[in-house]
Amino acid sequence: MYQIKTFNAIAPEGLAIFNNHYEINKTEDADAYLIRSVDLHDHEFPKNLKVIARAGAGFNNIPLDRATNHGIAVFTTPGSNANAVKEVVIAMLIAASRNLFAAAAYSAKNSGADISLRAEKDKTKFNGEELTGKTLAVIGVGHVGSLVANAANALGMKVIGYDPYLSADAAWQISMAINRANTFNDAIKDADFVTIHVPKNSETTGMINTQTIAAMKPGATLLNFARGGIVDNEAAIDALNTGQLTSYMTDFGDDVLLDRDDVVITPHIGGSTAEAEVNGATKGATTIIDYLETGNVHDSVNLPSLAVPFNTEYRITIIHENIPNMVGQITTALANENINIESMSNAARDKVAYTIIDTNHLQTKQVDELVTELDKISSVYRTRVIEK
Structure with a gap:
């Protein structure tokens, strides 16, 4: 069950997109934030937070560097307004x-x-x-x-x-x-x-x-x-x-x-219509679902775009620094756990890189060990394992 937290009035049409695998505003330790204008610069991110989606095109209310250092993907909804x-x-x-x-x-x-x-x-x-x-x-x-x-x-x-x-x-x-x-x-x-x-x-x-x-x-x-x-x-x-x-x-x-x-x-009303709020909320919710369930990245403001078909049983995603030998360290960690890689994709954006690894050979008991092993790499911000 994924936990979603909202800070602003989000159009109900957007919240309705979340299915039975999601709960909204049930805990402070959320997997995802769906926001509009709330200022998060002085906000303490919970450990579980993986993604922030802003219903709108701007993102100056989000501390991008701090979010990245916490391994949090940040998205906007360009074009919604x-x-x-x-x-x-x-x-x-x-x-x-x-x-x-x-x-x-x-x-x-x-x-x-x-x-x-x-x-x-x-x-x-x-x-x-x-x-x-x-x-x-x-x-x-x-x-x-x-x-x-x-x-x-x-x-x-x-x-x-x-x-x-x-x-x-x-x-x-x-x-x-x-x-x-x-x-x-x-x-x-x-x-x-x-x-x-x-x-x-x-x-x-x-x-x-x-x-x-x-x-x-x-x-x-x-x-x-x-x-x-x-x-x-x-x-x-x-x-x-x-x-x-x-x-x-x-x-x-x-x-x-x-x-x-x-x-x-005018008092910053350019994008303030009922239709734009619905568009932003629905696109933000869809973005959160796609990222949490597949790890695919579109319209992120701190991660590179990377989207590949999810055709295996497991997907491993790693947000890390864009520096030499990162892929080598990641694949070595998988080899140490005797995990076979079915496919691997990597993309970079400035100082940040994102890697997706698909495999059918990951046992449930290996998940925690693998995450711990990858997170030991000093340049890794966050590791996730997604089961299809």
Whole structure:
């Protein structure tokens, strides 16, 4: 019986995926956590914890290095809220081009019997432009960016995508009508709107800064519904003050952005829809089940991807450091226990490696001995034996 613990309100559709081999919130010493936004940085992981799945694309609430050192696989659910974010971005593009927020604020302050006459006189100050024919630069065309690019293209916009890390799978999702830029500057130099859809990491933090904004078309509108910190907000304010940017729309608040008519802030609601919560919960639950029952790895943020058919009676999985002679030490330990290897797969990601070994020749009484023997190897984080 596997034990699952949740910390946030998880959509019941996701919890319903767990079958009779799983219990939910029955113990603190869980095999798996299914979470959303809970901050685990100061959390003490129980010894039994093998996997954390976050229903969402971000993972800055999880201490990855500490999880890895404990032999805990960490997963996200990329794409589960992509459509929700896409719809918000498209809504913001329309709102920006038609000055909808300013017009609504005006109407809210000018009620009364003569509102129609007064509005008729003043409404020219809210004249906007149509999106058709305008140029949109989409920086990052993965799960969200590809949807935004396709939707904007359907609205008649000229769309230019830029993503130096574009995967083959993501490329299949992009309309042939989307132009692909070879450089960041090529993408933004003629864009009326620039929208950011990249993960936050050491390379992307502050990627929209004074220099990159200066390379944009004067008067552009900037949108950030990816992650806070990707845009240097001080630089954005300076650009708004000089007219280099016309407006800035973001899902991430900052004191420097407050009380400005040319800034629209939403409270991190890009992926907050009932449908996205269901998608994240169901994908998170499915990921947990697959990892616990087969050891296969997809969409992990701390382990390499590795998935092989499970056709034997037993599967041994080892999370370990990516250093020389690890495979030799592992196979020697199996040989010492007189265990025959039917198949073996190994993959690495930066400093972490993952090995899957399938066998039909493991006796139940050998399991504890084998785990103990493998865990004696100083560079092994965790060993698991899965019986089919």
